[in-house]
Amino acid sequence: MRTLVITDLHLNSRIPGLLDAQVGCVLDIFNKEKPKEVIIMGDVFMYRKPSPSELLAFRDLIAGMPGDPKYPGHWTPITILRGNHDSETKADDGVTALSLFERPSNLTKVITHTHIDHRRKRVFIPHYENEETIIRALEMVPEGYTVFGHFGYVGCLNSVGDYDSSISLSSFSTTTLLGHIHNFCERQGGLQKSRSRVICLGTPYTTNYGEAFKDNFYAICDESADLRYHSLEFK
Secondary structure, three states, X not given: OEEEEEOOXXXXXXXXXXXXXXXXXXXXXXXXXXXXXXXXXXXXXXXXXXXXXXXXXXXXHHHOOEOOOXXXXXXXXXXXXXXXXXXXXXXXXXXXXXXXXXXHHHOEEEEOOOEEEOOOOEEEEOOOXXXXXXXXHHHOOOXXXXXXXXXXXXXXXXXXXXXXXXXXXXXXXXXXXXXXXXXXXXXXXXXXXXXXXXXXXXXXXXXXXXXXXXXXXXXXXEEOOOOOEEEEEEO
């Protein structure tokens, strides 16, 4: 299955014209890549309490991702992780405006707490202020599963390893794609005998003036017959 993975949209209505441009950018990517499913790895909104305009824009964004036109009424499955900007508070209680968009009828699923999908061999870990919760979740990841999360690790912001997280690369034991860090980076995690690919995907577009002219990414994942990811193509 062809999967579009995208993160850190930061929908923002406070700058005139920006919200429409953000929605248009994501829909352009969707229409170009024609994925069979979409995973959004957190920080859909810029602010913890999104405005009505931002909520409506995300509604329109979901509606703009229909399924195969050969099958009227078929929706593209969309999985959305709760990011730190999407959480109402820092209480780690999972309360988020994103829950408004979870609809089994249109195959939209919102991940508010750690979720393991054994059928697809996936683990979804949303943002937690208490990083011990994330570390415990990483310890529970079965071998061969793919992790999608919204958090960073020690050294992910730069090459000299300044403190930006308490999560060590040794905590990762399998292929992991992360939101939260806006710059793309890729490292090896896990023990020497069990090295894993850990990728901070970055954003699909510049979200503030400080990010101007940086490279922006999204990922296309293709699954092999046994549902394990065999390729990640970055755009």
